Amino acid sequence: MPQSLRNHSTLHPIRTTLLTLFGLLLVAGGVYATNYSLWVNGRSNASAVAGNYADFIYWGPAGTAAGVNKKSVNWDGYNRVSTQNYRIRDALDCYCTGTNWCYIAAHSAGNLQVGYALSLFGGSTRNVKNATPSSAGTCGDAGGTQTGWNIKWVNIAAGAGGGSELSDAGSWAVSEPLVADLKTTTARALYDHNQTRAKWFYMYAGAKGTLYSGILPGQDDEAVAYHSSGGVSGSGGASFCNPSDWFCNDLALGTAANEGGKTKWAYHSVKFRDDTESLNHYTNGNWGGVVSKVRADMEANAR
């Protein structure tokens, strides 16, 4: 008898038992935990339908693997962080309460949105929701309350938590409310970036920037500099680079203080530094740029 068939025959009773158990699991539906992967966009998201968690137009093809049960947390990417933050809190309430847990991925100004939500609302009382959203992006109560949300960790691509020098007059439209929030002084004063309630922010920093190299200090991805994408604490304006640049302080990997002594925000760890200067800021409609690194990590580890 061929080996494969022999095994097949021998395992049959075990398979039957396990299949029965899985069947029972299905019947009992609703009592087990579900993990979700929330994707929080950055600046300029006019084409997406806010509240539609299946709309991945900001990122790329919706069928692309990007973590278990992925959801697109669409905010407009145009107005103030504070006036749009309810979109993020709605999503966190929907998918990250009760027995459900979330992995979070955010891009650019989405860094500010997630940080703002956790720092200022992370200890608030939340209604446990049923993970079934309305068209407005809100979910029904499942009964009970809890403190904060259930978050495993956060991946940040090209984070603008520390703002961007491009928000100063001349580079981006000054009439755009979000641009004012992205000013380095404002972004860094918006909330205590160290207060993540002990959730890790894994930072992915790109360096394929040339267009604004005269304005963005140190290495940049054409929209944000390493001081922001690397989660560096303190004032903006500081230059951080790859180790190959002898004339500029290194952005250190992990949680270590950077060359020159500047530390990172607490619970911020640089997972990826673009030593080959190959990734820019933009998704390019196909999960591109620095987002490609975060997407790969979500696919592998958000499960």
Next chain:
Amino acid sequence: MRHPGRWSALAVLAVAGAWLLWGQPLQTPSPPSVSDASIPSASPPTSDASTSTEGGGTNGAPFSPAGLAARKQQLALWQQRYDRAEQVYSSYRDATRYPHGSHPISEHPDQVRPFEPVSEDKTLRDASGKAVKGLRLRTTQERVFLGGTESVTFTIEAFDDNNKAVPLLVHQSLAQTIADTSTPVTPIQAPVPFTDDGVGPDSTGSDGKYSARLSPATQGFANHAGTIRLLAQVSANGEQGVAHFDVVYSPVVPATWLGTREAVESGSLNFYLKAQVQVAGRYVVSARVYDGNGKPFALLQFNEQVAAGVAEFKLQLFGALLRDKNPTFPLRLVDVEGFLLRPDAFPDRSMMTRQSGVVHTSDRYGIDRFSSAEWNSEERERYLKEYGRDLQEALDRITALQ
């Protein structure tokens, strides 16, 4: 109705079924990168359908070369997951030894001196935003958010690329409101002169550092809640440029401080900041604790709903933190800031008046007055249980694969 959960269960069933029927080793969607050990490789985007789960691989029998290679890949991936799970678990466990609002200030490095001016170095730029090579501006602003009758001081200096001071001229400086709308709104404007004469906001005359002060309540902005932008036209070495400052102003002062008291309660030292609350809502308050040697060692934070009327904001210096750090008494409560958080609005906060410097000095206590018990809460238990489950799973998978 919990459709997402059901679909997940169906997916699990499908995967398990595939595994059981064909007896293949588990497969993963993307192997760890060889070139970057810290993260998985940036594999080309794959579709959810083709890589949604583990266990669907068909790379050969478990002990075939392909099967062994797949197993090795699996082991590397689970080792990576274990490393992350271990970091997440242990750091959370250690961090939550104290409540989130009572932590060593070393974990909040940029919150130690909240009232120091925000200083930035930036390339000089012309009015169109184009960088002027070889010239940098060093600017400071006393604060970003202000309210009521508070004022804010700004400074500008110019330097060349060798960090040598360059004579600067400030030709014109104007503060104006910035509307958060595309609808045309007549801005409020006021001149805010920069001077280097050692008078008013300028601490030292003729030192090349120009200073200006904006007092929104007395300069025409008393009814404006929102961004005020100060633009200063400057020149240095014959090059023209613009310096650009934003502050967010809210005329309303939602609560006023009334005093501070302390109490040892349940093994912790609690500071109660009394306030007359005019506007109910979520208040965010922070204070630094300095030890008897004048060294900052703790950051205390309050973030709770508060009703109108006389209220006390409780800042807890957690017992275990005191036991662990064993500071010299008396302790000093320093630099208190607070605001009313206004969810879903801009400005998102109404500032209380800053309390700068020493706000309160504690009594002297023996360290044994405080509890060494670590913090506990439903939130902490929930997290440690989940993080611990992830850690155990990774460990089990590694053990099974070895």
